[in-house]
Amino acid sequence: MKNKKKSVNPVSDTPLVGNTAASSAMPASPKNRNPEQEVAINLEASAILVTAGPGTGKTYTLVTRIVRLIRAGITPASQCFAITFTNRAANEVQTRLRLELGDAADALFVGTFHRFCLDWLTTMENYPAIIGQEDRALLFKQIFPDLPGSAYQETAVAITSYLEQLAAVPSPPEPGERTRLYLDELRRRNVLDIDAIIPYFVRKLHDDLTFRDLVSKRVGYLFVDEFQDINRAQYLLVTLLGRQAAVFAIGDPDQAIYGFRGSDFRLFDEFRNLPHTATVQLLRNYRSATAILQSATAVIRHNQRPGRQKIIPQNNADGLLEYLPAPTPAAEAESIVRRIEELMAGISHFSINSGRGGETEEGGISFRDIAILTRLSRQTPEIAKALDRRGIPCQQVGSTPFFMANHLSPLYYFIKAASGMASVGEYLELLKTCPGIGAHTIEILATTVQPGYTDFFIAIDGLKLATGQATQLAKLHEKLRVFKQSCIINNISSSINEAISYLDLTIPESETKRFFALSGIFGNDLAAFANHLEHNSANTIYDPRAEAVALMTLHSAKGLEFPLIFIAGVEEGILPYSHHDGRDDIEEERRLFYVGMTRASRFLIVSSSATRTLHGISRRMQPSRFIREIPPGLLKTVEHKLPGHKKTTANQLKLF
């Protein structure tokens, strides 16, 4: 098992310090630890489950416990395994461990469930290669060449759900026909679907006692963060290893918001109810002002959950809690922007008691202290526009980066191909926009080229293609070569126009400019540029150092903390979201709102619009029930009279 993780993770070079949860509010020295943390850190038990509400020092407690075990010589670091759900969380834990343990921190495993499983699987002889999204689609086409594209999604879902069950029951169910064919093909090629990594590992752990013994010998202590996000397969992994290892799990069932992707927070209670599990509750919140915390608590109490205890506020600031009702989404966005300007201009006349031991940092709100959260990512552009109009910088977290937008992505694939970094699937994406090459040719290539080839043109060398298409492919090959040369001799920026005209792309000037500006940074280092693009191609990640307002979904805000939080579009149908086929989960939606509320340390402002256009139809909206669940005494409703908008919209509203 290797602990030096060669992570291909986009955030690994972005140290997450500063604005992340609990970084500032936690007790810095042992004497400041609260009694519950003390217990969680020092308790001796083979299984410990810590319920840790928002802002109670979850990661601090986890890290401190690990540090204690290692420093006290109770276990060598190499037997400790800290597992998280995201690379971001892993990096955070890793960073903090390094702060405490220095290089000794490298001896323990800190990583995601996937990484954990993968590290073990790669110790096996003849271990399978892993295939991701693009290659999965490609392989799919090869196995089922006659299936229409629409069937792909359907079957992909079936496969994923089958894999989930594969791990979850003693003997796996019979897979559907297509699922079976797909899995057979994987086995034949000795490759592993990325979604199969954890189930496959768990299956092996369950069935292969030699393997389990091997793993168990190494895993003495298992630490799991955000335990409420666990799914069946992961739970089984933890409990199987927990037969030998000491398990320390920490999380908050009230913040379980990933049910839609298989997380089941009831497993949290299942673990709690195991006979040997000791439990601890962290109850002191160091983050949020009292009123904010009280409100959040009042809201989440509408969800039934036995045994939930009240969280005790430790940040004695009064805080500010506002509700901004607006007639339209545009007006709502304007109100938010205006409120930002007012609060940044000087908060003293809002009589906010900062409450932080004597610091009089009033008015110290900067752009990076602000986040605007929405239920749907679709809500962000409207707000971004409003911010932009007033010259307020913002980062749209989670959005598709501009260079991956439809009209620009061919350029991305071209650059990856030219730098020799494109996968077969990405070459095929590129071919879709190459002149003279159509769907038929791509189909042929997709069904014959083996995924995993590093040199596409070698891979297609022997293929019988129509002369016209062969010529076009040769031309592409040449263009790529010339482009690469040109990048080295001149620089990337000046070579790009050539690529754009070859691909016949129509790109808005503003975006061309951005692309040029970005490529300019890399001079003539094409590989570095391609690398950068690849790292940032999935979605825009939150950059805590950027001096900009963060705009993101409630989901992406989990784990973060800001002095000023806006939650926009708090309306029935949006938050709680109602799906058209009625499969709604009010409690999960409430948890989502709760997560959003508890991101705020000083100011929390929720807003709604009386109308909203969804799927093309304009609808009348009611304020969310969640707003009514906030104790009225704590919530101040502020009706903004916007200068730009005509007096009342009452007349317009009659239309609905």
Place this chain on the structure above:
DNA sequence: CGGTGGAAGATTTTT
């Protein structure tokens, strides 16, 4: 091959 038009569907996101 590549352009067009009509129909259908449309959360949240990680590895």
Place this chain on the structure above:
DNA sequence: TCTTCCACCG
């Protein structure tokens, strides 16, 4: 409304 996916035609 906006995107994506298909079928069809020149």
